[in-house]
Amino acid sequence: MKIGIPRALIHWKYPVFWEDFFKNLGVEVLVSPKTNKEIVQIGSRISDPETCFSVKVFFGHLLWLEGKVDFIFIPRLKANKQKFEYCPKLFALPDLANILTKTPILTANFDCRREKFEKTLEGLGGKINKSKDEVKEAARKAFLKEIEYEAKNQEEFLGKIKSEKKKKIILISHPYNLYDDYVNLKVEDRLKKLGVEPFFIDRAPSPRRSSAGSGTDDGLPIRDYPDFHWEFGREIMEKTEEVLNYGFSGAIEISSFQCGCDAVLKEFVERKIKRKKVPFLYLIIDEQTGEAGFQTRLEAFVDTLK
Incomplete structure (x- = not known):
């Protein structure tokens, strides 16, 4: 099984977690390439005039993955720990992707409060025939890697500020x-x-x-x-x-x-x-x-x- 991840929007919010999570489950992951002129042109051509530039870029990455993977993963982020909502366009991305591509979309509604997030991951794993224990272990390792990544960035930021x-x-x-x-x-x-x-x-x-x-x-x-x-x-x-x-x-x-x-x-x-x-x-x-x-x-x- 091969899962594709568009290198746009939510990918940059969690640049380590998702790719590592699926790899920990033994799934092959294909992340779309860095944004280029062709990807932007593809996204712009299929977008209406009201679409923001960031979503146009996302559409380009989405269509680049079409036909290259078994599923394209697009999480639907609804709210964070303090119940603040994400942009409504981000919430609608899986639905828009279903219209734009014939490749099946793998998604789930994520509430970023930890216990609910983990519960949703279990349901997501079930869609690709992974057990709860496999999902929990994969998530644990991915969480640790994401935390290490963020801590390293913050340490470098503060160290650079001083020097x-x-x-x-x-x-x-x-x-x-x-x-x-x-x-x-x-x-x-x-x-x-x-x-x-x-x-x-x-x-x-x-x-x-x-x-x-x-x-x-x-x-x-x-x-x-x-x-x-x-x-x-x-x-x-x-x-x-x-x-x-x-x-x-x-x-x-x-x-x-x-x-x-x-x-x-x-x-x-x-x-x-x-x-x-x-x-x-x-x-x-x-x-x-x-x-x-x-x-x-x-x-x-x-x-x-x-």
Whole structure:
């Protein structure tokens, strides 16, 4: 059996867990290749004008996998531990995929609270003829690997913050924009060539506060802003709150064209950053974004930091 995973959207939220989980079950896994011009063109051709750029990229990866695997895995994420919801387009992806491809879609409705998540994994394993014990062991190993991956990223982030002498810029966006070099026009490399050091907000540790009078962590994030309806927006605001204490010289927020969630989020992010008097640049990307104009905006922004 071979299961395909589109290298887009949710893949970048859990870049280690899903692939490792299926491999631990003895399943062959095929992840679609890095985003390229052909994949973006395929996704754009089948999308309507209202579709956000990130979903267009996902469609391209989906269709690349068609006919190459027995199942294409697309988790349906509904809510996180604090019951914040994910973007409605993410929730609908398995249904849209069923319309767009003839390859069977393997999916399940995931509630990210640990006990419910594990229960859903057991049901998912049953669909591919794996026992509960096999699923539990595969999940345990995959969870550990994901935790190690995140801990390593956070350790490197904090260590680099302390040692880096160049001007530092925090890149604020969703993981599927930060880690996809084709989508973000290799913004990390471009900034390094301009003599500044970029940091991904996704790798920053989430702030925590202690219970009143207890001195123990109650697992609640520190925040002085209203709860966001969307999980990804809440994560970005939570981490923006934290990283502004690290002495960044500037901040760049990257958003996909037609992203409704980001249209709301941008106002809150910009307000918080400007209160700290940190220079801020907002970039919108899509399949029409030109490299020359993108480079010019980065150069002009970096010049303001000198």
